[in-house]
Amino acid sequence: MRSTLPFALALVAAPLGAQSLMYRSPNLGGTWVGDPGVVQFDFVHRFYVSPGPNHSVQNFPTFTLAAGVAKNVGIGAVFGTKSMAGLGRSANSTNETQVFARWRAWGAPEGSAGLHVSITPAYNLLAKSVDGELGVDWTTGPLTLEGAARYIQKPLGASGSRAAFGGGFVARVNRYVAVSADVGAFRGLSVLAAWSAGVQIVIPGSPHTFAFEMSNAPTSSIQGNSIGLAQRLYGFEFTIPLHVKRFGQLFHPAVPAAVAAPAGATIGAEVTIRGFHFVTDTITVSAGQAVRWTNADAIDHTVTFDDGPASAMIPQNGGYARRFDQPGTYTYHCTPHPYMKGVVVVK
Numbered sequence: 260m261r262s263t264l265p266f267a268l269a270l271v272a273a274p275l276g277a278q279s280l281m282y283r284s285p286n287l288g289g290t291w292v293g294d295p296g297v298v299q300f301d302f303v304h305r306f307y308v309s310p311g312p313n314h315s316v317q318n319f320p321t322f323t324l325a326a327g328v329a330k331n332v333g334i335g336a337v338f339g340t341k342s343m344a345g346l347g348r349s350a351n352s353t354n355e356t357q358v359f360a361r362w363r364a365w366g367a368p369e370g371s372a373g374l375h376v377s378i379t380p381a382y383n384l385l386a387k388s389v390d391g392e393l394g395v396d397w398t399t400g401p402l403t404l405e406g407a408a409r410y411i412q413k414p415l416g417a418s419g420s421r422a423a424f425g426g427g428f429v430a431r432v433n434r435y436v437a438v439s440a441d442v443g444a445f446r447g448l449s450v451l452a453a454w455s456a457g458v459q460i461v462i463p464g465s466p467h468t469f470a471f472e473m474s475n476a477p478t479s480s481i482q483g484n485s486i487g488l489a490q491r492l493y494g495f496e497f498t499i500p501l502h503v504k505r506f507g508q509l510f511h512p513a514v515p516a517a518v519a520a521p522a523g524a525t526i527g528a529e530v531t532i533r534g535f536h537f538v539t540d541t542i543t544v545s546a547g548q549a550v551r552w553t554n555a556d557a558i559d560h561t562v563t564f565d566d567g568p569a570s571a572m573i574p575q576n577g578g579y580a581r582r583f584d585q586p587g588t589y590t591y592h593c594t595p596h597p598y599m600k601g602v603v604v605v606k
């Protein structure tokens with residue numbers, strides 16, 4: 260094990276920082292901040308089907324692109340094409356862009372138990388308005404309660420700064436499914452409150468989350484999350500974390516880093532991890548020999564033995580080796596994907 264330990268430590272992967280809909284309802288900005296090196300792309304698509312003979316569909320898409328730039332600090336932009344912020348002095352356009360920064364002032368990363376507080380200063384280019392949101396959420400077990408206090412300098416592009424408030428919850432039914440709802444409204448402005456309800460799912464074996472949503476809010480900016488339409492919109496949201504490091508492989512394909520055999524042992528068998536499988540799921544070696552695993556997937560995996568020893572997260576082209584001195588049957592699995600299983604038989 261002497262030679263595998265430093266190797267394993269060197270491969271401890273960065274946490275899979277990702278914006279997850281399991282901890283945020285559709286119309287609240289939440290308190291998440293992407294990890295440095297992760298670009299977060301969220302796509303909200305809502306639509307309205309008009310009544311009448313032609314049932315024409317109006318689409319209300321909002322794109323969010325954000326990146327972690329330091330620990331607990333992110334920057335980003337929100338772009339919606341069917342904004343109401345253009346009702347004011349910017350009435351010649353409905354394309355709304357909001358740029359923002361986000362500082363997680365309190366709390367551990369998203370999804371952790373306890374209180375989280377984020378401060379989001381923003382500028383709305385359509386309304387020409389300096390906006391901001393103080394987001395708070397509290398997670399305990401399957402429940403996350405959320406609150407938001409917003410400052411909007413020029414609501415809908417009109418002069419006269421206003422406050423807006425929002426609140427909501429997410430209830431996780433199990434690891435993969437949650438339900439949520441929220442409401443947000445301006446104080447002292449005669450526009451409808453924004454509301455939403457959603458069913459969120461984690462796409463198994465991926466860092467992506469997906470939500471089916473019902474709402475009356477046309478965009479997902481700070482202003483958009485505070486204004487409702489008279490119509491009910493249906494749609495979905497999809498979160499896509501992009502790990503910048505992975506794209507480096509387009510230009511500098513990683514050379515397989517062969518793991519040395521543990522001291523005094525020879526490699527008795529090789530196992531490739533590919534397509535969420537240990538390709539040779541049962542292998543046999545002699546006592547005193549080692550087994551070497553190599554990950555051919557773009558996703559990180561682990562080799563975690565039921566009798567204790569475990570690899571760190573193994574990135575693409577990375578590896579792990581373990582020496583077996585005692586005859587027996589050693590079962591193992593992948594920690595992030597427990598359905599990936601394998602057996603080493605030592606004779």
Ligand SMILES: [Cu+2]
Nearest residue numbers: 560561593596
């Ligand atoms: Cu895995």
